[in-house]
Amino acid sequence: MDEVATVARFFRALGDSSRLRLLEFLLDGEHSVSDCVGQIGLSQGRVSTHLACLADCGYIQARREGRWCYYRVADPRVAELVTLARALAACERIDAPRTASRRS
Secondary structure: OOHHHHHHHHHHHHHOHHHHHHHHHHOOOOEEHHHHHHHHOOOHHHHHHHHHHHHHOOOEEEEEEOOEEEEEEOOOHHHHHHHHHHHHHHOOOOOOOOOOOOOO
């Protein structure tokens, strides 16, 4: 996979609101899958799928303890990335409708 495709895959993982909410929840510290289910309000299967995607992209890490699995943010720079994304979204550049007029 080339570098651009890797970066696109990396950002695509943040393109889902449930995954972004999970990531923001995990910024507060390590949580079990059960904690994540309670916070996000999705089924355990859906939460596990989203957690696997985030782990596959390197955003989070898993730790097993018996039958339980705990997740945490893998790199402190993830918090910076989420903060930057929120700041950019607050500028309304991403959601702003295009107002450019067509010339005939």
